[in-house]
Amino acid sequence: MRSFGSGAAVCAAVACAAGAGAQLAVDPATLVEWPAPARAEAARILGSALVRPSAAGLRASHDLLGSEPHIAGTPGDARTVERLEKIFAEAGLDVKRHDWWGYLCLPASAAVEIVEPERKALVLKENILTDDPGSGDPAQTPGWNAYSADGDVTARLVYANYATRPDFEKLASLGVDVKGAIVIARYGGNARGYKAKFAEAAGAAGLIIYTDPADGGYVKGLVYPEGGYANDTCIERGSLITLPYAGDPLTPGVEATKDAQRLDPATVALPKIPVQPIGYGAALEIMKRMTGAAVPAGWQGGLPLPYRVTGGDALKLRLMVKQERAVKPSANVIGMLRGAERPDQLVILGCHHDAWNCGAADPLCGQIAMIEAARALGALAKEGVRPKRTVLFCAWGGEEYGLIGSTEWVEANREMLSKSGVAYMNLDMASMGAEFSAAASPSVRRAIAASLPWVAQARAPEKSAFEAWRAKSPDDVFADRPKFGDMGGGSDHVGFLCYAGVPVCGVHGGGAPGTSYHSTYDTLAWYRKVVGEDYESALMVSRAATAVAARLAFAPLVPLAPEDYGPETRRQLAGLTARGRELGVFSKESTRDVAPELARVEGAAVEFGARGREVMERVRKRAAAGELSAGSLEAINDLLVKADRAWYEPRGLPGREWYCNLYGSPDRDSGYAAWMLPLLREAIERKERRPIESAEDRYLRVFAELTALVDEIDARASDMSR
């Protein structure tokens, strides 16, 4: 317990009665990974960190970082990197700037025009609002989608709903000819890049994507600036990348240094058709001129007209897109708190810093929460209380283009991460409202659940965020926990989870009524109007991040729970069973929640879960009683950190070898959702029996490895030499 710096003057955690900024006390009984006699002091110290984040601090960071647009590779981006270096240094961290050179692009010009039956050019930019100075910043861009092909096409129109794979299959079954047409599709249902990919595969000449009022506009609630939802000019920007690897498109698997060997861009599968996003005002101008047949069920949106599958013969559109692409430098900013006892073991928090605009919500509401967590733990360090393990606070660059900064850093540090990455916590857009939730790899859930009771619920501090969350989302597998989310794709945790095998998590406040997602309205004015002036959401999230990071970094026994992979895998098998029955791969005769076809993996998961629980309960009890020698404890800690690597398959997933995690991956067809037990999921989606069996074999080997590991932990825990 030396690392707690006994001489430091640390104040006790205070539970304020109520009101903004209120925080709960840390109950020593919840510090289960500490020896019992050390808990009271540890609780005092952690409590003193948890009262450190403040609304004023959050607001000040927000003012500084959200003051201007800062797209990766632009001057605003460079200024943001400098600001972050300064902030991290002032927080007491050792700051390292990690430069990388990525294949980036910027909009040059674009046009969407009705050509027939009359000529009308549509506006591709949001209205500038007097109450929202950020919306009028001269550095704001018109609407655009990064990595669109250049092109200038004039063609008839096809409406493709969300432009998912099933949507294009539906169009084919209706006999609608997409070849040579401009497709108009709405945002939602998948990552936008997949819309372009499927449209291109169907032979479309171009793609227009708009935000439907049913998905983000007036159907959802009051629109900006009166409310928070998309007004008719609001445009969602964003990258179109769908490569089988994350990070810089030209340097898969290696760090994008200035002189790295790069792929020829012409050989990289970026879109070959022009793609342009628009607002629903512009979409209405187009769609009210359509005269084709009515859409099938589920394709109607919120515009005031019956949606149609085709524009009809009389309607012709022009779509023109031109962008500039180049390899450009940007940087991650890494702030380090070096661990006092196990500096090699890494607890990592991260949030990107780049944005399509001012980025007040995406990403900064998460970045400012991370900064407050860094300040809280940095303040302890300044007082001499350093964590046992090293904590890294990472502000990633270039996330919006394709998770570039985080991925390049992971690619540069894969071996180190694989060996000693304890866990990664992602905080992208983390503070979007008062409703708390978390997503995590199974092994990290126990630590999160144990730490959250310390954190006050935003705007209702008489109860904890944990209680409020559990009341709203009870879990049926772990009765004492709320229902955690699974980690999918779409943000900077992907490299850690899928390329390095490190378990990941995220904490989140949500529920604010609106979205400014990737529009010029993602400003401080929007955030303060819609999420709140009080910064209660970000306070709750920064405390949750602090609490979880502190447990992971300070606990004498590494607070991972590999045994939870048993019941969590069984839960995933039940989900796969439902999907398999839906697809007709599994028989519907059995009423068991896990299909008999998956019984082998189920058996192994259940058996490992029981064995793991037995061992880990014994280990925790001995650790609490101070019965483990320092040598045994560190040997066990090394094994606990290693446990998640049982899911690591160096050959990767079929068809996307960069993705090496057998427990979780992004969805193959949408890029957003999580595909859990992806080897099995892919086999089920392909509806083939043989790949399912061979996937089962592979998962049996995972559980064999996990079982051997807990057996080794058990042996170390029984080692009486102190």
Next chain:
Amino acid sequence: MRSFGSGAAVCAAVACAAGAGAQLAVDPATLVEWPAPARAEAARILGSALVRPSAAGLRASHDLLGSEPHIAGTPGDARTVERLEKIFAEAGLDVKRHDWWGYLCLPASAAVEIVEPERKALVLKENILTDDPGSGDPAQTPGWNAYSADGDVTARLVYANYATRPDFEKLASLGVDVKGAIVIARYGGNARGYKAKFAEAAGAAGLIIYTDPADGGYVKGLVYPEGGYANDTCIERGSLITLPYAGDPLTPGVEATKDAQRLDPATVALPKIPVQPIGYGAALEIMKRMTGAAVPAGWQGGLPLPYRVTGGDALKLRLMVKQERAVKPSANVIGMLRGAERPDQLVILGCHHDAWNCGAADPLCGQIAMIEAARALGALAKEGVRPKRTVLFCAWGGEEYGLIGSTEWVEANREMLSKSGVAYMNLDMASMGAEFSAAASPSVRRAIAASLPWVAQARAPEKSAFEAWRAKSPDDVFADRPKFGDMGGGSDHVGFLCYAGVPVCGVHGGGAPGTSYHSTYDTLAWYRKVVGEDYESALMVSRAATAVAARLAFAPLVPLAPEDYGPETRRQLAGLTARGRELGVFSKESTRDVAPELARVEGAAVEFGARGREVMERVRKRAAAGELSAGSLEAINDLLVKADRAWYEPRGLPGREWYCNLYGSPDRDSGYAAWMLPLLREAIERKERRPIESAEDRYLRVFAELTALVDEIDARASDMSR
């Protein structure tokens, strides 16, 4: 079998290969209530009836009856009655006109005006369309709701979603003051009279009801005249009655003769606030001026703006309604085919003839199907083949005001119906598309299922309507049947079922893409454009009605199946269990589909079902073998007709004594849906244990009576004296 008139020249049923008007053969094996040797001839005769209905005949009736608006009590109504008398007489029926005098109303004047922030009068009439001459008939009325109070109010605005009871509870929980406000609500979710009732109870000064585009307009599909859905001027008319009895508001429980004793209208619970329906174009003018808070989840509709709960301080509306009310004459037209052997036993088909407009869909597409059925059986009679039992074809007047014509006739003939009503089939709006379905009292389902395999599926005559329906809606209780609907409120079967205890049914073709419901667009032009020029839906329905009516009227053994009340009651108990668990009345610990709290009724239902099935199978076998004496057969037939009266409770349901059927009733709070086992349902909705127990006791007595009845049937069937 004498009644089949052996000497008559009847042609065999022909299965045409395909194409419009195609019809299937009658398989003698399906005539299970006939002695085996008589089946072949019976099949030939029934088959000859089934090929009788024709698209040309349907179209001609439609042309004649749908040529002008014919609201009950108007000159168009009187002409419609005369036309029906002529049609029925030509079909070979004995025609009786049943005159009644009902409390009717007509619109005098109305206004909906925006008063503040600017003055704007809204249009209360549909656009007249050049392609739809019916829409421009000078006898068309503006939009109105019958029985609205007269009034002229100017007030602020509250939006109440569907104006259901939970919607007003939600408004109260949001702190919205409805007192003195004009409420605007959308159609759907309940019968419109309940919207007025709940608005009045909440203290509203008036009510405006509109058709939301999400419920009937462009969100559903292309709008009229391009497609079939409501355009922005389309207005749903209709009655606001919600009295605890059906029929004429002034003569509950007695026939509304010219000189009947009448209630003072001032003592009858008709609306006390003005109520006016409008189209969604007018609603948009109002709602786009609202400035209040955003609506709660589920309240948003399809207009292109965020819906708001209140209009805000700046918005004032004027609502003025004036109507003329009087006791006025109208008539039912009853066409009779007198039974050859059991003229006292009545098989009754009915459909109303009055309409808010030309009524091509509501009600005439059912009326013309009934007329074709009457012509089919009338043609047999002309050839000397009379049914065993009497068949009545009833064209009811005044249904739209409150089921007046049918109810007054039932009230005049309750004793006769109670004694010898075999079954009633309702055909209101029966032919609205090619998708077949049926709803029925449990005892009639077997006869419908046995008769439908004779009827070709509209537009796909290679298979039967029965097959197509079963493939789409399989049943989990009776594996050999499709899933039947339950009979709720809202049309002319209510008097038969609820006031006289006669089992009821309806056959229906649906699925055409559109609705002209109660608007001036309910015209021949709309029907032919949207449902079809081919009259395939009405052909299928008229054949289904003919087939079921012929089985009920011709079969030597009455084709009712009282034993089906056993499994059907158990099914309803499972539904009540789900509802009871939702309301917290029943424990959620049991996972049985029927709550242990309902075990006594469940036991009685299951036991009766088994006993009834055993007896009825023996009876049918003996009847098929010709082993029953004429005396036994008729005694059994009388018992079968009597069986449904076990559900008849002369004291009625609590709080609505006119409703005497313990198996089914309309929903208490919406008027549309069916509430099955209503004594139990009401007790569950009240969330009280004691009424549930006493309801159980009452249902145990029903099953005791049913069991005694099948015991008596069993005894009669075992009677060997021939």
